[in-house]
Amino acid sequence: MVCRSNEFMKRSAFLNLLLIGLFVAAGGVGCKKTKKPVTPLVSMGSRVPGSGAERRGPITPPTVPEGANVGGTEPTVATPLTDPSTGFTPQADLETIEGMIPDTAHFAGQTIYFEFDSSVVRTSQYSQCNAVGDDLKTKPEAKLMIDGHCDERGTEEYNRALGERRALATREWLIRYGIAPERIFTRSFGEDRPADPGHTEAAWAANRRAEFILLLPPK
């Protein structure tokens, strides 16, 4: 039952977003349609411009001089696609954020909070997510780490998975908001890093959260 209502909330949240998106688009302000570079995906039997002639050309000698640019001239960019069976979008490789400098203070005011044992991003938390998304749109060179956290009222490894779901749900929200999936990464701390070390309702509520960490390219 809980799950169903969560599903419902997710769906209605998504619809809300769609409506907001349409409204904004109609108004002709901000929120441009995706800035993602169109990535041509090569599949079996498809024709990639410029490659047809080469395929029919002389057989490439088995040895290729080092550094030679064989085939196409444009560098290939791989963009993770949403898995239709789960509706989730895979994360880019960790190497793509290697060496980036984390700024934990930048989004410190945008931490969002969750209900007990839930990973649903509540409508009351949308304004913080909006702020993060808008800011990221002005910083195309920056990336984002989302840290998921839990209160102490679950078992430890269950909480570590739940914290990850919270971070991932927040990530999916931002992807729908128009942030490229390859810019957003997640981590779970489970119950290991409470914001409030107390054992009260108030402490637990403060600990069920997702924190946003801005990742800046090295200078």
Add this chain to the structure above:
Amino acid sequence: MSRSIYSLGFALVLFGCCAGVGTRAGETERIRISAEAWSTTPPIPIAMSGYSGEVDRVLRFDLEIAGFKFVGESDPSCQYVLKGGNSGQVEGRLTDALKRATLFAKAYSGGSVRGQAHALADDVVLAVTGKPGIARTKIAFKVTHGQTSEIYVADYDGYGAVPATQDKSIATAPTWRPGHRTLVYTTYKLNNPDIVSHDLDTQERRVVARYSGSNISPAVSPDGRRVAMVLSKAGSPDVYVANIDGTGLKQLTRTREDESSPCWSPDGRMICFATRIDGRRTLAQVPSDGGAIQRIATSGVVNPTEPDWSPDGRYIAFTAQMGAFEICLVKAGGGEAKLLTTGEDPCWAPNSRTLIFTKRGSGGKRFLSLLDVPTKQSKDVLQNIGISSQPSWAR
């Protein structure tokens, strides 16, 4: 001989159950089944004399958690008598009062006094039950100090604890690689929850899984060759399996839910884990080579997590969250669950009889405790190094 005592107690309990519910035909079958699996076995009476100080304390701890109870030698129920001493080396002579036979007489030398006492306790367990004892086994667990945690290794009673990690980061969810002095755990040392294997002899650490997202909850297969774990790189926490060196990664579940705490069946064919099906939290299993997910029923309790399959394959111990955390048992195929005691994160000893688990005290204090499942006798592990949780028994 011990077997006859066991089966006698067993038969009495069985008889009592069946007799008690004779008029309630509908429940008879169910209770008869559960009587076999869940009845509390009476502890084995033993008389002990001649020991002092630490040796006396070690022997009492070891034998009580192995299912014995101490009685006077003149007690009519007393079948076994252990006499010896520890002035100089530890010595022991175990006799069977009914058979009027000496089962063994040994002196122990080398190692620590505690080690000698543990060896004597293991000999008593082997002589009486025919099965190896657990007094000289090791555990690994997590010790939390504020915002950081380290993995420690200790004797099963908590003595002799030494840190395996000293990273001042978060190290969590330790698990042993069966048959090796190697731990596999999650560390945040490289600013991401990554799974590493850690050879305790060479101190060499190798990354098993360091993908984007969280790499958590590792469990090594009984043959020591594969690791089951939860990764979220595909966008949702799912169960994966890989070779111990991280190669050959394969995704086993592909759900919208958050899978957690995979564990292996002793034959290595199945992986049991916690998930949610149709909105309800449940245990489930999936073939370790891939295949359909199958629910494992745990009737009578809710919110099961942290399963651990007994090494003999018969039971799955797990935590149910029902207000408090409860340690529970279910037959490996699923069915009615049995509440054992309050606590969480159970892990089986190699004897498929003793559980180690985490208890919560007041103010967030956590410590480890042992439970002898057949007799329900319980003892807390030594607490002197801080908040302890997530025990894993070397096996």
